Amino acid sequence: MSSKHVAVVGATGAVGIEMIKTLEKRKFPVGKLTLLASARSVGKKLKFRGEEVTVQELTKKSFAGIDIALFSAGGGISKEFAPIAAQAGCVVIDNSSAFRMDDKVPLVIPEINGADVKWHKGIIANPNCTTAVALMALYPLHQAFFVKRIFASSYQAVSGTGAKAIEELKRQIEQIVNGLKVTKEVYPHQIAFNVLPHVDSFLPSGYTKEEMKMENEGRKIMHHPTFRASVTCVRVPVYRAHSVAVSAEFEKPATVEAAREVLKKAPGLQVLDDPAKNEYPQPLFWAEQDDCAVGRIRRDCALDNGLAFWVSGDQLLKGAALNAVQIGEELLR
Numbered sequence: 001m002s003s004k005h006v007a008v009v010g011a012t013g014a015v016g017i018e019m020i021k022t023l024e025k026r027k028f029p030v031g032k033l034t035l036l037a038s039a040r041s042v043g044k045k046l047k048f049r050g051e052e053v054t055v056q057e058l059t060k061k062s063f064a065g066i067d068i069a070l071f072s073a074g075g076g077i078s079k080e081f082a083p084i085a086a087q088a089g090c091v092v093i094d095n096s097s098a099f100r101m102d103d104k105v106p107l108v109i110p111e112i113n114g115a116d117v118k119w120h121k122g123i124i125a126n127p128n129c130t131t132a133v134a135l136m137a138l139y140p141l142h143q144a145f146f147v148k149r150i151f152a153s154s155y156q157a158v159s160g161t162g163a164k165a166i167e168e169l170k171r172q173i174e175q176i177v178n179g180l181k182v183t184k185e186v187y188p189h190q191i192a193f194n195v196l197p198h199v200d201s202f203l204p205s206g207y208t209k210e211e212m213k214m215e216n217e218g219r220k221i222m223h224h225p226t227f228r229a230s231v232t233c234v235r236v237p238v239y240r241a242h243s244v245a246v247s248a249e250f251e252k253p254a255t256v257e258a259a260r261e262v263l264k265k266a267p268g269l270q271v272l273d274d275p276a277k278n279e280y281p282q283p284l285f286w287a288e289q290d291d292c293a294v295g296r297i298r299r300d301c302a303l304d305n306g307l308a309f310w311v312s313g314d315q316l317l318k319g320a321a322l323n324a325v326q327i328g329e330e331l332l333r
């Protein structure tokens, strides 16, 4: 396979760093790597395959000669620069929410709708991280039993908010341990030793934008226009890996045994479900893992044809960097 000139936009961020590591780990055919970030990071050096690559400032001229650009510098940067990059002949794989619901942009989880990359017109969107982790377990069950609706609560790690939020949790823990006043910069309330039922901004309906992504993006990725999802997104003082508790109602009867068989065969997913041995997925142990994990699989006692389950997955990987690189691999297939 011919090697590609790849750019990472937002290379110094929580996702960008993981993108660089993932390109290396998966032996993506990178001929040249260009690292782009804001003017603040110019001259900073990041390692790729044992060599230092210098970070450059993102400008409108950054994309000449680049084949694939992985964007993770926020929605505003994607809206401004992704069309410029696509115009320059480069394929953009975008981690922000800027283009996810655009009819002209495929929204892809390779294990679910990898074939959708084929109809891209220069930009391909990576899904919301909580949606990606939940769908890794929900989609195989949907294929077997046809999901009608879900009720879910998320337990989202601070790294989902980016590098500054990781620092905020560390700093607040130190402040509390040392008896100092807790300071807040990223979240509206203290996150250390607390949980916030608030991820993203509130909509007039009372849901947050993050909560509605599960239904909207889930419909597009699963090609399931009537899928419904009522979700409460919660930020928890976990550094890395999101978890989602899901109650799903299916069209067809779904037994726990049949669900387990389906999930055992699902790509990118491991079943860890032995309550007698206290075995279930925990974010602490699924951080830095490519696969997501599902457990606590049981009949939902409040739904007809319902199953309840719990999924954990590294949102910086399956919810962002890994999924983006997998989309790149799908493109080159």
Ligand SMILES: NC(=O)c1ccc[n+]([C@@H]2O[C@H](COP(=O)([O-])OP(=O)(O)OC[C@H]3O[C@@H](n4cnc5c(N)ncnc54)[C@H](OP(=O)(O)O)[C@@H]3O)[C@@H](O)[C@H]2O)c1
Pocket (backbone or CB within 6 Å): 009, 010, 011, 012, 013, 014, 015, 016, 036, 037, 038, 039, 040, 041, 058, 071, 072, 073, 074, 075, 077, 095, 096, 097, 127, 128, 129, 159, 160, 161, 162, 163, 164, 315, 316, 319, 320
């Ligand atoms: N964190 C996650 O789990 C996750 C999951 C899925 C999707 N995403 C999405 O990925 C994107 C990045 O998230 P993150 O968590 O990595 O955030 P982050 O840690 O705050 O990193 C942001 C990155 O964007 C760069 N940037 C900011 N302003 C810029 C500008 N004006 N020009 C060029 N580069 C600029 C930053 O560069 P400097 O260092 O120079 O400021 C940094 O590299 C967001 O759109 C987010 O929604 C994040």
